[in-house]
Amino acid sequence: MELVVLGSGDTVGVPKIGCSCPTCTIAKEKGIPDARTRFSIMLRDIEAGFNMLIDTSPDMRLQLIREGVERVSAVLYTHHHWDHVLGFNDFYRVQAVITVFGLKETVDYVLDRVGFGNLVKAKRKYIQPFESVKYKSVEFTAFPVYHPHLNDGLNIQPVGYMFRLEGAKLVVTGDTGISIPEESLNLIHEPDVLIADAFISYPKHFLDHHMTVEEAVRLAEQLEARKTILVHLTHANPPHAELQKRVDPTADKIIVGYDTLKLKI
Numbered sequence: 001m002e003l004v005v006l007g008s009g010d011t012v013g014v015p016k017i018g019c020s021c022p023t024c025t026i027a028k029e030k031g032i033p034d035a036r037t038r039f040s041i042m043l044r045d046i047e048a049g050f051n052m053l054i055d056t057s058p059d060m061r062l063q064l065i066r067e068g069v070e071r072v073s074a075v076l077y078t079h080h081h082w083d084h085v086l087g088f089n090d091f092y093r094v095q096a097v098i099t100v101f102g103l104k105e106t107v108d109y110v111l112d113r114v115g116f117g118n119l120v121k122a123k124r125k126y127i128q129p130f131e132s133v134k135y136k137s138v139e140f141t142a143f144p145v146y147h148p149h150l151n152d153g154l155n156i157q158p159v160g161y162m163f164r165l166e167g168a169k170l171v172v173t174g175d176t177g178i179s180i181p182e183e184s185l186n187l188i189h190e191p192d193v194l195i196a197d198a199f200i201s202y203p204k205h206f207l208d209h210h211m212t213v214e215e216a217v218r219l220a221e222q223l224e225a226r227k228t229i230l231v232h233l234t235h236a237n238p239p240h241a242e243l244q245k246r247v248d249p250t251a252d253k254i255i256v257g258y259d260t261l262k263l264k265i
C-alpha cells in the first residue's frame with residue numbers, strides 16, 4: 001500500500017490569495033513543495049486498482065489529475081469543514097457511485113448539504129467511534145479528536161483515523177488541537193506513521209482548534225511514532241526547507257509534509 005499526500009495545506013492553501021509574505025512568494029515562484037493545496041490523503045494499491053481518500057479537498061480535481069487517478073474506491077470523512085469536503089461534487093460525471101464512510105452526522109451533512117442535488121450517488125456507510133471497520137484490504141477505526149467549531153451552530157464530532165495496513169499502523173489525526181481524548185491516545189499509541197495537524201509554528205496564544213508545529217512534534221514523541229508527517233500547514237510557517245531544517249534536519253523522524261509526498265507502507 002502506498003500513502004500519498006494529495007494536499008498538505010490549511011483551509012486557504014499556500015499561497016494565500018493576495019499575500020506576498022516570504023512563504024507565499026516562494027510558493028508562487030517554485031510551486032511544490034512550498035505551494036500547498038487543501039488537505040487530503042490517499043491510500044492506494046495500484047496493482048489491486050484500489051484507492052481510498054481521506055477527505056475531499058476543494059482542490060480534489062487537480063489533485064486526482066496530478067496523481068493520474070481515474071476512479072476512487074471510497075472516501076473517509078474526518079469532519080464537515082469546507083476545506084475537507086467541497087471536492088465531493090467533482091465526482092459528478094466522473095463516477096456514478098462512490099462509497100462514503102464517516103460518522104452519520106458528517107456523512108449526511110456532506111451529502112445532503114454539500115452534494116449537488118444528489119447527482120453523485122453515494123453508498124452511505126455510517127461508522128461509530130472506536131468501531132473497527134474492514135473495507136477490502138484496509139482495516140480502520142475512527143477516534144474522536146478535539147476540534148471546536150467555528151460558531152457554525154452544528155455539533156458534529158470530528159474524528160481522526162487509525163489504519164492497519166498489512167501489519168503497519170498508520171494514524172491520521174485530521175484537524176485537531178492538542179487536547180485529544182485519553183481513550184483516543186491509547187488507541188493511536190506507537191504508530192509506524194503519524195500524519196499530524198501542524199497548523200502554524202509559533203507559540204500558541206489564540207489557537208486551540210489546531211496543533212502548532214511544536215505541539216505536533218510533542219504528540220509524536222508522546223505517541224512514540226516511528227515516523228511523522230506534518231500537514232495542514234499555513235502560509236504563516238517558514239518556507240518548506242527552513243521549516244524542515246528546524247524540526248528535523250535529517251527528515252528521518254519528522255517530515256514536513258508536501259503535496260505529492262509518497263510513502264510505501
Ligand SMILES: [Zn+2]
Pocket residue numbers: 010011039081083084175232
Ligand atoms: Zn481543515
Ligand SMILES: [Zn+2]
Pocket residue numbers: 015016019020021022023024025235236
Ligand atoms: Zn502568505
Ligand SMILES: [Zn+2]
Pocket residue numbers: 079081147175
Ligand atoms: Zn476543520
